[in-house]
Amino acid sequence: MNAYQFSENDSAEHKRLRFSLQAAGIGTWDIDLVQKNIYLDDRCKELYGFSQEDKIDYERFWQHIHPQDRSQVQEVFTKAMSPATDGKYSIEFRIIDSSNRPLHWLHCQGQAYFTRSQADGQVIAYRISGIAQDITEQVTTRQIRWDSEQYFRSLVQDTPVATMIFRGRSQIVETVNIPMLQIISKDASIIGKPFREVMPELEGQEFFDLLEKVYLTGKPVFRHETPAILLTDGILTTRYFDFIYKPLYDPAGEIYGIINVSVEVTDQMLIRQQIEEKKQLVEKSEILFRSLVENTPDVITRWDRQRRLIFANKAFETKTGVANSTLLGKTNLEMDQPIEIAEPYMKSLQRVLNSGQPIDHYNHFPSVKGNMHYYSRLVPEFGPDGSVQGVLAIARDITDLKKMEAILEERVQQRTQELLIANQDLQRSNDSLQQFAYVASHDLQEPLRKIQTFSSLLQQQYADKLEESGLDLLERMSSAGERMSKLVSDLLAYSQVSTRQPSFGIVSLHSIMNNVLTTLEQKISETKAQIELEELPKLKGDELQLTQLFQNLLSNAIKYTISNQIPVIRVTSQRIERSQLDPQVKPTGNALHFYQICVHDQGIGFDNQYKDLIFQVFQRLHGKQEFVGTGVGLSICKRVVENHGGTITADGMPGQGAIFCVYLPA
Amino acid sequence: MLYTQINLSGPILIIEDDEDDQLILTRILKELNLADKVIYFSTPLEALDYLQQATVHPFILICDINMPMINGIEFKKQIDQDPVLKAKCTPFIFWSTSISDTLVHQAYTETTIQGFFQKSCNYKELKQQLYYILGYWYYCQHPIFE
Numbered sequence: 121m122n123a124y125q126f127s128e129n130d131s132a133e134h135k136r137l138r139f140s141l142q143a144a145g146i147g148t149w150d151i152d153l154v155q156k157n158i159y160l161d162d163r164c165k166e167l168y169g170f171s172q173e174d175k176i177d178y179e180r181f182w183q184h185i186h187p188q189d190r191s192q193v194q195e196v197f198t199k200a201m202s203p204a205t206d207g208k209y210s211i212e213f214r215i216i217d218s219s220n221r222p223l224h225w226l227h228c229q230g231q232a233y234f235t236r237s238q239a240d241g242q243v244i245a246y247r248i249s250g251i252a253q254d255i256t257e258q259v260t261t262r263q264i265r266w267d268s269e270q271y272f273r274s275l276v277q278d279t280p281v282a283t284m285i286f287r288g289r290s291q292i293v294e295t296v297n298i299p300m301l302q303i304i305s306k307d308a309s310i311i312g313k314p315f316r317e318v319m320p321e322l323e324g325q326e327f328f329d330l331l332e333k334v335y336l337t338g339k340p341v342f343r344h345e346t347p348a349i350l351l352t353d354g355i356l357t358t359r360y361f362d363f364i365y366k367p368l369y370d371p372a373g374e375i376y377g378i379i380n381v382s383v384e385v386t387d388q389m390l391i392r393q394q395i396e397e398k399k400q401l402v403e404k405s406e407i408l409f410r411s412l413v414e415n416t417p418d419v420i421t422r423w424d425r426q427r428r429l430i431f432a433n434k435a436f437e438t439k440t441g442v443a444n445s446t447l448l449g450k451t452n453l454e455m456d457q458p459i460e461i462a463e464p465y466m467k468s469l470q471r472v473l474n475s476g477q478p479i480d481h482y483n484h485f486p487s488v489k490g491n492m493h494y495y496s497r498l499v500p501e502f503g504p505d506g507s508v509q510g511v512l513a514i515a516r517d518i519t520d521l522k523k524m525e526a527i528l529e530e531r532v533q534q535r536t537q538e539l540l541i542a543n544q545d546l547q548r549s550n551d552s553l554q555q556f557a558y559v560a561s562h563d564l565q566e567p568l569r570k571i572q573t574f575s576s577l578l579q580q581q582y583a584d585k586l587e588e589s590g591l592d593l594l595e596r597m598s599s600a601g602e603r604m605s606k607l608v609s610d611l612l613a614y615s616q617v618s619t620r621q622p623s624f625g626i627v628s629l630h631s632i633m634n635n636v637l638t639t640l641e642q643k644i645s646e647t648k649a650q651i652e653l654e655e656l657p658k659l660k661g662d663e664l665q666l667t668q669l670f671q672n673l674l675s676n677a678i679k680y681t682i683s684n685q686i687p688v689i690r691v692t693s694q695r696i697e698r699s700q701l702d703p704q705v706k707p708t709g710n711a712l713h714f715y716q717i718c719v720h721d722q723g724i725g726f727d728n729q730y731k732d733l734i735f736q737v738f739q740r741l742h743g744k745q746e747f748v749g750t751g752v753g754l755s756i757c758k759r760v761v762e763n764h765g766g767t768i769t770a771d772g773m774p775g776q777g778a779i780f781c782v783y784l785p786a
Numbered sequence: 787m788l789y790t791q792i793n794l795s796g797p798i799l800i801i802e803d804d805e806d807d808q809l810i811l812t813r814i815l816k817e818l819n820l821a822d823k824v825i826y827f828s829t830p831l832e833a834l835d836y837l838q839q840a841t842v843h844p845f846i847l848i849c850d851i852n853m854p855m856i857n858g859i860e861f862k863k864q865i866d867q868d869p870v871l872k873a874k875c876t877p878f879i880f881w882s883t884s885i886s887d888t889l890v891h892q893a894y895t896e897t898t899i900q901g902f903f904q905k906s907c908n909y910k911e912l913k914q915q916l917y918y919i920l921g922y923w924y925y926c927q928h929p930i931f932e
Binding site: 558561562565566568569570572573574576577580581601602605612 | 804806810813852883884886905906907908909910912
């Protein structure tokens with residue numbers, strides 16, 4: 121029964137055990153729960169702060185346990201003594217020392233022994249025994265460590281930088297602060313759970329593997345601007361982080377966890393990306409622009425305020441035949457250009473620099489390829505303060521254009537010359553025609569007049585010597601001469617209308633018509649003609665020709681009257697658009713508006729099959745005996761309206777009268 | 787006839803290259819009793835020679851226009867250049883077969899003349915023309931010369 125009761129008569133084995141316990145500083149104790157006796161060995165007494173002489177009773181024993189730990193120790197004791205347990209116990213507590221020793225921690229381990237009560241048959245603990253060890257040093261160490269760990273945790277909790285700590289290879293979330301929880305959109309419930317389990321959205325991304333690698337290799341990871349796809353407001357979103365995975369070591373130098381510190385840089389990244397994209401765009405357009413500048417056949421140069429060349433494109437090099445690098449920094453005068461070219465150019469540059477206004481500059485200079493012509497646009501370049509910093513010049517080689525222009529000019533000159541000659545020829549032929557017509561009419565008139573004069577002399581002074589038949593012959597001769605005279609003078613009038621340049625002015629048809637009526641006054645009174653006039657317009661025309669036109673039309677209307685009838689004539693006028701014209705009415709000009717003036721008569725009329733024929737020279741529809749005339753009048757009318765860009769039409773019916781319509785541009 | 791017996795102050799000078807016209811005129815002037823007062827010139831140059839004489843004071847000059855070498859208008863232009871001659875040759879009258887507008891205009895604007903007549907085709911009319919012209923100038927005042 122007393123297997124653990126040490127006594128003087130311990131066996132050798134007991135002695136060895138006792139010795140080794142003492143060497144290890146372990147004390148042993150034994151409590152008889154029935155008798156309430158406590159046995160402590162010397163070491164144990166020492167541990168509990170008793171002196172060797174002290175008689176230890178149950179009460180005193182408890183008083184040596186720190187009051188704060190006492191109830192806990194009692195609880196453990198009580199628990200160990202419960203038959204429901206295996207009776208084992210282990211507890212750490214503090215000792216109140218009677219002396220001034222510093223506070224001590226003891227670790228007690230022991231075992232309760234049970235027996236069945238003889239009185240009531242219940243199982244009760246009757247004895248408890250075990251060992252005690254001074255663990256003050258361990259506890260202090262542990263306390264320090266605990267304190268520092270606590271401090272560290274609070275540090276993590278309080279830091280504004282998102283931080284979390286994983287423990288073990290399974291990456292259990294041990295500590296996580298609010299900033300980190302906010303980043304990963306989780307709450308504190310993830311603490312104590314494997315990271316992989318609470319962050320399924322990271323599956324397939326590199327982080328779990330990375331953590332594993334850090335855990336296994338101990339090599340920390342520093343990453344910049346690393347994308348992570350995270351649930352953000354319920355949506356998987358790519359965000360960017362600078363982060364650290366750093367292994368944590370235990371006192372033994374073994375990795376037990378990893379600390380992760382992350383800084384979100386998504387906004388900066390996005391801005392950077394935008395800037396990058398913009399930069400690329402700018403670069404792209406810069407490349408495009410460069411390519412344009414370098415490949416255009418136009419010469420592009422830039423000049424500073426001192427009018428020195430600061431940029432020139434490839435075309436400039438090609439045109440000058442000198443490497444641009446040798447010309448940069450020079451003014452035109454320093455470029456070996458002829459002074460009469462350099463000076464005006466520099467003047468133009470100065471004008472742009474002074475005025476801030478773009479100007480055009482034209483120059484040409486001799487080269488091996490001949491005279492080269494350039495047209496330049498000089499544009500001011502403004503600085504940020506709005507002042508003119510320099511001049512951008514774009515020059516175009518217009519030599520070919522100039523050549524073409526010269527060729528064209530030459531051709532125009534040639535054509536003009538040809539036209540001039542043709543015109544002169546025409547004028548000459550016109551003149552000679554007029555000359556001919558004049559001479560013809562004059563020289564024809566001359567002998568005619570003689571015939572008439574002499575025949576009249578014969579009739580007047582030798583009538584008594586001539587028989588009746590002789591006088592009749594003379595009469596016929598005289599009237600033939602008269603007719604021929606009329607024919608010649610009409611022909612002269614026709615040729616004048618045809619060849620003489622009309623002189624156009626604003627004329628009133630009304631006053632022209634009045635003049636015509638005055639001229640025809642005698643005929644009108646002789647025939648008692650009735651003439652009705654509508655209001656007539658003013659228009660652009662040759663007064664003499666138009667007078668001739670209406671005189672001919674009116675005198676025809678009076679003349680071609682059915683015998684013994686009074687001529688009834690009506691003159692109408694209306695404005696008419698070209699589009700309203702009868703298709704058969706074809707004006708010679710291209711005016712859009714016309715005046716249509718018609719002379720209606722109720723005379724003998726004519727068959728419409730002759731309506732074109734009657735406008736031809738010397739064409740007559742009636743015998744000389746019926747109606748006197750030469751057949752020139754209507755031809756003159758046609759000439760006059762054609763000269764005016766108009767036309768004339770005739771419409772008649774035998775015995776019913778005729779209508780002659782004149783179309784003159786309004 | 788009004789002045790069958792009148793004495794004109796000087797000769798009637800007729801510058802006319804056409805013999806027919808000269809014939810007709812001679813006939814008419816004879817009928818007007820003025821045949822002895824007329825002097826014919828076939829060319830203006832002959833007339834100019836005659837006019838240079840200081841003693842010559844013509845009553846009237848009747849001049850054709852169409853003539854060889856120098857026409858009537860050129861002839862009158864030459865006369866107009868000399869003020870004495872110009873005064874001596876007043877009145878000066880053109881008569882012509884053709885009476886185109888331009889010719890009449892030219893005659894009146896480029897030279898100093900006192901009339902322009904178309905040669906009539908009718909003998910009777912022609913005689914009347916001359917009768918009126920001469921009668922008018924008979925009653926008219928003429929410039930006086932030194």
